[in-house]
Amino acid sequence: MAGRTILEFYPFDFDYINTPEGRAIIRVFGSTKEGKKIVVLDGSIQPYFYVIVNAERSDVALAQALRLKVKTEERIVQPVKVEILKRNLVGAPVTVLKIFVQTPSDIAVLKDEVKTLPGYMDRAESDINFYKRYMIDKEIVPLSKIRVEGEEVDHKGRYNADYVINAEKMEDLGEETISAPHILAFDIETYNPIGTPRMDTDPILMISFASNKGYEKVVTWKKFHNAPDYVEFVDSEMDLINKFVEIMRKEKPDILLGYNSDNFDFPYIIARANKYKIKLDFAIDHSNIKMAKKGRDVIARITGIIHVDIYPFVVNMLAPTMRTEIFSLDSVAEELIGEKKKEGVSWENMHTLWDAGGESLRKMVEYNLHDSKLTLKLMNTLSKTMFELTKLVNQPLFDVSRMTYGQCVEWFLAKRASKFLEIIPNKPIVTGTWSRTYEGAYVHPPKPGIYDNIVVYDFRSLYPSIIISHNICPTKLFCECCKDGNKTPETDGKTYSYCKREKGFIPTVLEDLINRRARIKEMLKKIDKGDEDYSILSARSYALKTIANAMYGYFGFAKSRWYSIECAASVTAWGRHYIKQVIADAEKAKFNVIYGDTDSIMLSLEGKTVGDANMFAEKVNKKLPGIMELEFQGFYPRALFVAAKKKYALADEKGRITIKGFEFVRRDWSRIAKETQMAVLNALLIEKSEDNAVKIIKNAINKLKAGEVKIEDIVIYTQLTKKVEHYDSIGPHVAAVIKAQKLGLKFEPGQIIKYIVTKGEGSISDKSYILKEYLDKGLEYDSEYYINNQVLPAVERIFEVLGYEKDELKGKVQTKLAGFFK
């Protein structure tokens, strides 16, 4: 068995172990193209961290660093090697000691001890995880094919893998990404007589699996007749958990997929497994599944198997661009892949179905399997984006799938810093009121009205292009060589200057991103949309754009390693400068500027042609520096602007309406109000009929009065952002929660509250009830509230544009509805 081996494989999980001698060995887990499991052991890199020292005393510091010794319970910890190097710390030249140690935990032991070194100034990179360090320094790109050369190890019993190799050489083979990883999705259902299931008393009822290799299964412990083939009955919850472990060992997926599995499925399974003393040791190295802390959340890690929880990815990366109100599997799947939920079963009635047994159980297993299949399908559409982001950020998929924008940017920069001899700065220690503010974007006041023929231009990637064109970088701020060069416009009464001679680290890597994206866009034009390459390249383009756009926000975020409020303020200062300049130029050229926001400008043509406008834009572009560019965004035959900023509707030539800012796009409005508003906008912009618009409002009011609305039409969604007792002001959703808590229902911060305003006495809060309580008690909704506080306000502002006074619309509807208003 053992012997020299060369293998090509896709690495996807990384950690380290210590040898009996106390040396750190990196473990790389991956799969070959044929799906064989591989573990690579690599002892070629040594853990280290930096100590920044006074340049004049660095020799003394070095000598003393070599003599450092700390006695711990197990052994004596000391540096194994120390080098003196010249590096930069956010642009400033520094002298550093690079202190190598035996094992990563030695860093924690020595990091305070080094403060005694002569000329000590600071330490750096002592908080970079060893496996992250390995990926950065060895330039191992996750999910991207590499060749390993080394000795095959006899690993009987140590690993549930096909190959274990002691690496001598690792070589990246370029861009080829893992093409067909084995993905297994799972989902559990639990007993929940009081709403939220309780881990200590309520059992797991069933567990489902669905894989991209066609495997489908539901395991449950209550029998019913003529069960579908995919159902496997066991005798008890204990047997169900044992079966779960057995299936995981046998299936050995590359990726294990869940939806909210970090916060729900795994903590639950672990708690129930503990009760029966079952070991969840299906990892590739037979270790138990581990729950780790990540900020306020917990995450479930399985060595050698990538546990991907789709939920945090959706919330962190996709939520801002999504329309859904709630991030349940059902609504997310509906928006992203157009799949509707299974009728008849819901989270709330799970325990009743289980108790009923028989046919109800059939519904339950179908529902349970459906959820695993939905999760798998979601991954089908998201995996390419996730994989591309993972390669770009250069961290394990396990980590990247849980990262926020800020974290993605940070690791993207960390990976590239060393090429510029830049040390990765420490995380700022942020206490108290840490969000210092600075002046943001400019919003040009809208001219309210309904217009024909509007053209929209925007600056292509405004903030990234400003960072690049004006060399905005914390490493080049107030540089020695050109202190007065490249001054920003005034912002908060100050100006900042950036080096003219040398390009900064961040503008350089950002420009590389933008250039790569431009090349991909060119390639995409030449490929067929159905092509496999097309989806990969568009995912790559999306990943590049995401990171580029997040760079500005990263500057302004106080917990960033490269935090720079000066850079953030400089970016918005230039942004205001350019948009104001374009607005002034457009007015000079006799265009009617209707509105502008941050990076966009909207012009009413009023006799001029689109060609005239394009000629104007061309003239603007000739003046713009660097890669900055004003781009034609669209022509709209009809548009509506209200008196408020950030609220408008555009109708394109195909009759499609784009809506910004209106209640229609907000979740804290009832559907009846939003749909009425949408229909009214449609009547005004497309049908061009005020009469129809009034009729639509009349219909909505009639339906509300007659009780003909569906329950979904009157539910209002609002997020519970903190614990109920921490609220200063009790809004309707909080008041509804307080009432429901008295019935024993449980709520957690972050949860989206569904409530309804009912008939009765008192304030709106007094009359608000959680949907469940509303249904259980058969309460009656307050049609007056939905008419006067939802439907009418949503349309009144639109009618003001048509010259109606505040209450005039109400009057107009009233005359058509005589008798309805008192």
Place this chain on the structure above:
DNA sequence: CCGATT
């Protein structure tokens, strides 16, 4: 009615 909170 108005500032604070959401």
Place this chain on the structure above:
DNA sequence: AACGGCTAATCGG
């Protein structure tokens, strides 16, 4: 563990 600008409803004194 991304920014600021902005609107609007509702609470609560």
